Amino acid sequence: MTGAIPEIAGADLHGAEQFRREVVDPCRPLVIRGLVDHWPAVQAGLASPRAFADYLAPFDAGGQMEAFVGPPRIAGKYYYDDALKGFNFERRRMTLGAALDAIVASLGVADAPSVYAGSLPVDDFLPGFSVRNAMPLLGPTIGPRIWLGHASNVSSHYDTLDNLACVVAGTRRFTLYSPELIDGLYVGPIDHTMAGQPISLAASSPPDDAKYPKFAAVRDQALSAQLQPGDALYLPKLWWHQVEATAPFNGLINYWWDAFSAGPDQPYTSLLLAMIAISERPEAERRGWRALFDYYVFRPHGHPLAHLPDDSHGLLGPLKPDNYGRIRARIMHLLRGG
Known part of the structure; x- marks a missing residue:
């Protein structure tokens, strides 16, 4: 049995500072009901899929993108083939307008293929849309992306960025x-x-699949929510999420950003580097490196040099204004073989 994702009313949020303090800083998923129900795009989607397509048409810059096209038998569940070597859908190049027309035209048509267009930068494909459908909780440098399609099932995955996902249709x-x-x-x-x-x-397999015995306990710890047009979900980075578009026609706008970045470097880069530097060393040595990572990076017991005066912390002092650049320069020197 899954639990419910906590929720608040969008009307209770008043600006970016409160959003950061009360929603983002706790790093917990949160449904925000009615956050964007005033958007013209949402109102068009409530009228009909054709009205939504007509609303987007004046913004369409005619850009080419890649759409997923699936045969009727997959019922919108885009996934691997049986051998996990290929996929059960094909990728087709087309314009956003052509994809949207294909989606709308095949609604209610028996045995029609499913179409899915995702992660398209709105300001490139639909210039002007984000001005008319503004997100005041985030800074102007965080651009929206649009996702459109028939009913679909996107397998459980994680993102390395924070996510605000808004249902528009x-x-x-x-x-x-x-x-x-x-x-x-x-x-x-x-x-x-x-x-x-x-x-x-x-999470993408039938319940109680014998190949995945440990998943039974995990399934009972899942959280879920059903979002209506105008609702939003704040999803912290690294949270696994399965996304099911449950209506015949669906649209979503999302925003990705790193809410806690101290500079241009991403934690995922550190993970990949650690894979090649540590993952195949002897177990005893890996335990030693795990202890160092906990002590210096994850800090479950606080700052590693809390027993020393602040002016003795050196590179372990605050990252800003100077230590971020000093540590980064040392890393780059080491990667170059220095």
């Missing part, structure tokens, strides 16, 4: 798993994926 069901549950999710390949991120094979 149709309905969506989100099923979430905490990052700490990764061992029971049976993760697929990291370099052979549908759209960039690895997925949970267990």
Whole structure:
């Protein structure tokens, strides 16, 4: 049995500072009901799929993109083939307008293929849309992306950025798993994926699949929510999420950003470097490096040099204004073989 994702009313949020303090800083998923129900795009979607397509048409810059096209038998569940070598859909180049027309035209048509267009930068494909459908909770440098399609099931995966996902047409069901549950999710390949991120094979399989025995306990710890047009979900980075578009026609606008970045470097870069530097060393040595990572990076017991005066912390002092650049310069020197 899944639990419910906590929720608040969008009307209770008044600006970016409160959003950061009360929603983002706790790093917990939160449904924000009615956050964007005033958007013209949402109002058009409530009228009909054709009205939504007509609303987007004046913004359409005619850009080419890649759409997923799936045969009727997959029922919108874009996934691997049976051998996990290929996929059960094809990728087609087309314009956003052509994809949207194909989606709308085939609604209610028996045995029609499903179409899915995702992660399109709005300011490139629909210039002017974000001005008319503004997001005041985020800074102007955080651009929106649009996702459109028939009913679909996107396998459980994580993102390395924070996410604010806003339903503009149709309905969506989100099923979430905490990052700490990764061992029971049976993760697929990291370099052979549908759209960039690895997925949970267990969460995408039938219940009680014998290949994934540890998933039974994980399933009971899932959180879920059904979002209506105008609702939004704040999703912290690294939370696993399965996204089901549950109406015949669906649209979503999302925003990705790193809420806690101290500079240009991403934590995922550190993970990949640690894979090649540490992962195949002897177990006893890995335990030693794990202890150092806990002490210096994850800091479960506080700052590693709390027993020394602040002016003795050196590189372990605050990252800003100087230590970020000093540490980064040392890393780059070492990577160059210095």
